Amino acid sequence: MLSETERRFREDLLEWGEENLREYPWREPDRTLYEVFVAEFFLTQTPAENVAAVYPGFLERFPTLDEIAETSEDELVEAIEPLGFQNMRAEALKQIASTHDHLPTEPESLIELPRVGRYVANATLCFARGDRLPVLDRNVGRVYNRVLRDAWPETEADKLTFTKRLVPDDAQAYNLSLLDFGALVCQTEPLCEQCFANEGTV
The missing domain is CATH 1.10.1670.10 (Helix-hairpin-Helix base-excision DNA repair enzymes (C-terminal))
Structure with missing residues (x-):
């Protein structure tokens, strides 16, 4: 109450x-769980305007976790470099993609992923699915x-x-x-x- x-x-x-x-590209209707997750993962400690400049190109290059799993960590670092924390972020994304075909749909499971905290997990599920x-x-x-x-x-x-x-x-x-x-x-x-x-x- x-x-x-x-x-x-x-x-x-x-x-x-x-x-x-x-208005930001990750707020467009019908974004997938993965697409929203990528945005929220990048938005941590990074201005939204910086993420907006990198986000469309990143999704074009890595439209799913499978593409991340198949690419090298050096390529991920190069794609993320303008955002900063590129080595940490690339390593975490590579670990996630190497162990998951799909992202978890429960907040407690998302939180267990590398470099994913409560905020990123909740924001991803709320903005992608309306949880x-x-x-x-x-x-x-x-x-x-x-x-x-x-x-x-x-x-x-x-x-x-x-x-x-x-x-x-x-x-x-x-x-x-x-x-x-x-x-x-x-x-x-x-x-x-x-x-x-x-x-x-x-």
Whole structure:
């Protein structure tokens, strides 16, 4: 059960998202689980604009895990180099492709893959399949902490439980709105004059 403040936050956030979501190639409709996974894997510690510049070419060159399994690690490094962390990323992708014909469809199984954490697993399954899973990173935590204030828990386990409770059935729209609100408005230096929560609605 949501509090009135939480319910209004969720409604206002979804309304904000209807007008303000950013467009990226991995957000196009009908992206496969693999295609979304590649994007989320690359987006870790890398600006979205940098990933957008590499993403289409990478998928053209490696459209499935099979192609990654069959290529050399040096070729993967070359393809990923503009993003940084290329050796680590290439090694992890090679390991995944060498042991899996298809990506797991359960978050706990995805998390067990090399260099895949809770955020990448949940984001992949939410944005590719619509699974009702929370996406929680530092930016999302900043939004919740500022807008919901005292309700935001202190421990990581409680934060995950808290965020899962707020995710509605339309998890994709909610999580995309949450990510973009944190990136565009509730930044490290927040644009409070643009925040719906600063208008007395939350």
